[in-house]
Amino acid sequence: MLKPEYIVGFADGEGTFNFVRYPDGRIRPQFLVFNTNREILEKIKETLNLNCPIFEVVRLFDMIKRRKKCYRLQARSREYIDKVVDFLIKIFQ
Numbered sequence: 001m002l003k004p005e006y007i008v009g010f011a012d013g014e015g016t017f018n019f020v021r022y023p024d025g026r027i028r029p030q031f032l033v034f035n036t037n038r039e040i041l042e043k044i045k046e047t048l049n050l051n052c053p054i055f056e057v058v059r060l061f062d063m064i065k066r067r068k069k070c071y072r073l074q075a076r077s078r079e080y081i082d083k084v085v086d087f088l089i090k091i092f093q
Helices: 004-014 038-047 060-065 078-092
Strands: 015-021 027-035 054-057 070-075
Touching (some): 004 027, 004 038, 004 078, 027 038, 038 054, 038 070, 070 078
Antiparallel strands (some): 015 027
């Protein structure tokens, strides 16, 4: 388990909240965190009690420069977004 302050700082530097607009007009929020260390994303996922996927992100620039693999923790469901927001609210109260 990671300290809450660590997750907040990590998400501030390596994460984002945004919205996805689908062709049928639906709009969904998502929380993404990127890093080259999959283990840290797994620990964040465990600490926040999320069951969302972690994907390997392949970028053309990264392939050309032979950089490390990059991973993305992706929380899109309403349940997971609520967990992340509730976690952050508790930290800042």
